[in-house]
Amino acid sequence: METLTEQALEARVATSNAGLAVMTTLRNYGIDTIFGIPGTHNLEFYRHLAPLGIHPVTSRHEQGAGYAADGWAQQTGLPGVVITTSGPGLLNALSAAGTAFCESRPLLILSPGPALGEEFADRGALHETKDSTGAAAAVVEWSRRVSTAAEAVEAVHDAFALFRGTRPRPVHVEVPLDVLEGEAALPDGLLAARPAPSPAPADDDDVRAAVRVLASATSPVILAGGGSLPAGDGVRRLAELLGAPVVTTLNGKAAVPESHPLSLGSDIRLPGAQRLCSSADVLLIIGSKVGEAEMWGGAVVPSGTVVRVDILERQMDTNVPADVRLVGHSAAVVPQLVGALEATGAHAEGGAERAAATRVRLTAEARAMAPGLATLAGELAAVLPADAIVAGDSSQITYFGTSTFIPQDRPHSFLYTPAYATLGYGLPAAIGAKVAAPGRPVVCVAGDGALMFAIQELATAVEQRLDLVVVCADNGGYAEIRQNEADRGIPAVGVDLHQPDWAALATAFGGHGVRVGSAAEVGPAVVRALDAGGLQLVHVPLALF
Numbered sequence: 001m002e003t004l005t006e007q008a009l010e011a012r013v014a015t016s017n018a019g020l021a022v023m024t025t026l027r028n029y030g031i032d033t034i035f036g037i038p039g040t041h042n043l044e045f046y047r048h049l050a051p052l053g054i055h056p057v058t059s060r061h062e063q064g065a066g067y068a069a070d071g072w073a074q075q076t077g078l079p080g081v082v083i084t085t086s087g088p089g090l091l092n093a094l095s096a097a098g099t100a101f102c103e104s105r106p107l108l109i110l111s112p113g114p115a116l117g118e119e120f121a122d123r124g125a126l127h128e129t130k131d132s133t134g135a136a137a138a139v140v141e142w143s144r145r146v147s148t149a150a151e152a153v154e155a156v157h158d159a160f161a162l163f164r165g166t167r168p169r170p171v172h173v174e175v176p177l178d179v180l181e182g183e184a185a186l187p188d189g190l191l192a193a194r195p196a197p198s199p200a201p202a203d204d205d206d207v208r209a210a211v212r213v214l215a216s217a218t219s220p221v222i223l224a225g226g227g228s229l230p231a232g233d234g235v236r237r238l239a240e241l242l243g244a245p246v247v248t249t250l251n252g253k254a255a256v257p258e259s260h261p262l263s264l265g266s267d268i269r270l271p272g273a274q275r276l277c278s279s280a281d282v283l284l285i286i287g288s289k290v291g292e293a294e295m296w297g298g299a300v301v302p303s304g305t306v307v308r309v310d311i312l313e314r315q316m317d318t319n320v321p322a323d324v325r326l327v328g329h330s331a332a333v334v335p336q337l338v339g340a341l342e343a344t345g346a347h348a349e350g351g352a353e354r355a356a357a358t359r360v361r362l363t364a365e366a367r368a369m370a371p372g373l374a375t376l377a378g379e380l381a382a383v384l385p386a387d388a389i390v391a392g393d394s395s396q397i398t399y400f401g402t403s404t405f406i407p408q409d410r411p412h413s414f415l416y417t418p419a420y421a422t423l424g425y426g427l428p429a430a431i432g433a434k435v436a437a438p439g440r441p442v443v444c445v446a447g448d449g450a451l452m453f454a455i456q457e458l459a460t461a462v463e464q465r466l467d468l469v470v471v472c473a474d475n476g477g478y479a480e481i482r483q484n485e486a487d488r489g490i491p492a493v494g495v496d497l498h499q500p501d502w503a504a505l506a507t508a509f510g511g512h513g514v515r516v517g518s519a520a521e522v523g524p525a526v527v528r529a530l531d532a533g534g535l536q537l538v539h540v541p542l543a544l545f
Helices: 006-012 018-028 062-076 088-092 094-103 132-137 149-165 177-181 204-215 226-231 234-242 271-279 330-344 351-369 371-383 396-405 426-436 448-452 457-463 479-487 502-508 519-532
Strands: 033-036 055-058 080-083 107-113 142-145 171-176 221-224 246-248 282-286 305-310 324-327 389-391 442-447 468-474 512-515 535-541
Touching: 018 149, 018 171, 018 177, 033 062, 033 426, 055 426, 055 457, 062 080, 062 088, 062 094, 062 107, 062 426, 062 457, 088 094, 088 107, 088 132, 094 107, 094 132, 107 132, 107 177, 132 142, 132 171, 149 171, 171 177, 204 282, 204 305, 204 324, 204 330, 221 234, 221 271, 226 234, 226 282, 226 305, 226 330, 234 282, 234 330, 234 351, 246 271, 271 351, 305 330, 351 371, 351 396, 371 396, 371 442, 371 468, 371 519, 389 426, 396 442, 396 468, 426 442, 426 448, 426 457, 426 468, 442 448, 448 468, 457 535, 468 502, 468 519, 502 512, 502 535, 512 519, 519 535
Parallel strands: 033 055, 033 080, 080 107, 107 171, 142 171, 221 246, 221 282, 282 305, 305 324, 389 442, 442 468, 468 535, 512 535
Antiparallel strands: none
8 A cells, every 4th residue: 555655645645624613613713722733643733823823722731731721711802712632632622621510610612533434443543542531521511523624613613612601611522534634625604603602691580589688688698600700890890789708619719809898708618618608688699600629528508588690590508508599690690680779879888897807807817727838828919910820730829828818809819629629730721821812920839649640731931931839838738638648547558749849840841940948938939930031940849947
């Protein structure tokens, strides 16, 4: 059998192909950056990036590409897009897809697949996988294998309809190789971005019922999740009208600026915050499933009336059953509530005093959990610019330190995955955020164990010429699991990890690294790192705190 030369194969491939159709459609929706790794089978996606003005960010692992896409998406308001190759490339990205599903974030994964009729022929083809779309479908909202270029474009439109019209979650589109490379002369109108739907409002009768309850409340509390962020400044206005302290989940952090007198920060995990929510005569939950992972073994058990705002009806009884149900998009429902409350002349007093007293108790409660980590986070907060984006990881420094003690006034300025709680998220998420927001300082603060999960992405940061500061909070391994073992009477096993020379490692990747020798050196070292630019790593042994 004759083997095609590379030149002959190149000549055979149509340049006006499904790859061009898909990438043109994405560009029409405003996507100017993609994340991924070029591979043998996905090159007809990559061929068209430069002509379309789409910037490729090549990660060093597809999992990192997915997390970087998430960090980028949180800054732009657009879905992150990842291009993988077939088989292992797609499967490598599924941890990031699982994260996006669990945290309700928009992610589109594009991959090539076997040619039509060649599905799992079991002949040992390159990257052969039994059922790659089935594997993805088990993790994402939907996974679709298309059969024509027009179907591929329609799948992209469907993805954007999902992202913009309901709960955002990841999707996967597989384009068979013969479709990807085949001629596809599609009309421009088919590739054009479709208008975004208007945010769905709640039923007017339900709004009136909610306003009657809220207007009569004497000790209301707002619990705001990630689904509240599209409401923008409306959550703050609603809190002021009600005189309601606001507790957020970590995904809802800064739904109300954390410098605001009514803000209690993103500390729903603390028993004091849970008691406050439980004791409210009216608890207004906006865009949150009140997930078990953020309760840390506690619970919100309301003694008063529960009003819930959620885009999905099925969420209304999740963990905390609703008495008054406002099904709709927070971007529409919160203005409905604000307008109706303003029409009643509602303006409550005393909320700020209640919030101030509670804030003192919560801060003390959080500090008592891990005084050293609280101190380190406070040192960082003292020197970080007000507009800094902070990326965290599944590390003790994140959930005992930075999540509480580095306040944020802008949503999506704290990058984390509180429910999926994956290791290796922080560094690539910080990279994606910096690509999207080059004018804002970006700092990744992660434990040594978490950082090592994604250490190869230091090369990505250098290659992209990013100004990025990484703070490695070194506790010698998996300290949380070490404590879990001790709590069960298990001797430390598999948790005390060899530590590299972190400063030298950053330098080897093309950045610069320093190791601090005392707690007092942390703040000045971070300031110098921010001023210096480029990739900067500050190694902080937690034994200093």
